Amino acid sequence: DVVMTQTPVSLSLAIGQPASISCKSSQSLVHSDGKTYLSWILQRPGQSPKRLIYLVSKLDSGVPDRFSGSGSETEFTLKISRVEAEDLGVYYCWQATHFPLTFGSGTKLEIK
Amino acid sequence: QVQLKETGPGLVQPTQTLSITCTVSGFSLTSYYMQWVRQTPGKGLEWMGFIRSGGSTEYNSEFKSRLSISRDTSKNQVFLKMNSLKTEDTGVYYCARGAIMDAWGQGASVTVSS
Numbered sequence: 001d002v003v004m005t006q007t008p009v010s011l012s013l014a015i016g017q018p019a020s021i022s023c024k025s026s027q028s029l030v031h032s033d034g035k036t037y038l039s040w041i042l043q044r045p046g047q048s049p050k051r052l053i054y055l056v057s058k059l060d061s062g063v064p065d066r067f068s069g070s071g072s073e074t075e076f077t078l079k080i081s082r083v084e085a086e087d088l089g090v091y092y093c094w095q096a097t098h099f100p101l102t103f104g105s106g107t108k109l110e111i112k
Numbered sequence: 113q114v115q116l117k118e119t120g121p122g123l124v125q126p127t128q129t130l131s132i133t134c135t136v137s138g139f140s141l142t143s144y145y146m147q148w149v150r151q152t153p154g155k156g157l158e159w160m161g162f163i164r165s166g167g168s169t170e171y172n173s174e175f176k177s178r179l180s181i182s183r184d185t186s187k188n189q190v191f192l193k194m195n196s197l198k199t200e201d202t203g204v205y206y207c208a209r210g211a212i213m214d215a216w217g218q219g220a221s222v223t224v225s226s
Contacts, residue, residue, distance in 0.1 A: 014210065039212055048206060048216045049157075087202075092157060096212050100172040101159035 006104035014112040020079040023093035037096035104105040114138040119147035120220035134190040134207030
């Protein structure tokens with residue numbers, strides 16, 4: 001199975017500060033069709049996950065442009081240019097290139 | 113408006129069978145994959161399997177021997193059934209739409225206990 005390793009485990013940031021979350025996969029996530037099926041989801045406290053980014057860098061509709069995704073092959077990054085209060089929660093990366101689909105263990109973002 | 117809602121039993125006894133229904137609206141099951149993902153205290157988020165828009169299924173080998181996913185397109189419902197439940201299966205079970213899960217249900221909380 002592809003192992004997804006996220007760092008850091010937690011982040012504590014003040015409003016307005018930038019955030020960066022790393023996600024590394026144990027195998028290349030480039031599919032045979034040429035696409036890279038790496039997504040980021042946010043799970044706010046008490047809520048179900050919500051997708052933010054798919055195919056490495058494509059923002060879902062309604063996701064603020066302070067969020068961005070980048071990376072290739074086995075190394076990926078989620079960045080928030082300026083953290084806002086509504087961004088708190090746990091961020092997960094996950095891959096759909098290889099079976100079984102696998103998730104990272106999450107990065108908890110707390111607001112100072 | 114796309115909506116997904118899971119309904120389940122809440123409490124299931126060990127060795128029994130879990131049945132959860134995902135009722136969707138705002139889209140057709142014949143146009144989208146439907147996935148099942150669970151979140152447990154021990155293993156976090158785990159992909160369980162999916163049913164393709166054409167009706168074929170794919171399962172995580174971790175669950176394959178005891179998991180079944182099916183659907184009733186006329187009722188806009190997708191079903192998860194998993195037998196031989198253990199206490200470690202306690203968690204929240206989500207259905208999600210699409211091959212890369214663009215929408216998730218609210219989740220069905222399941223406790224496996226006698």
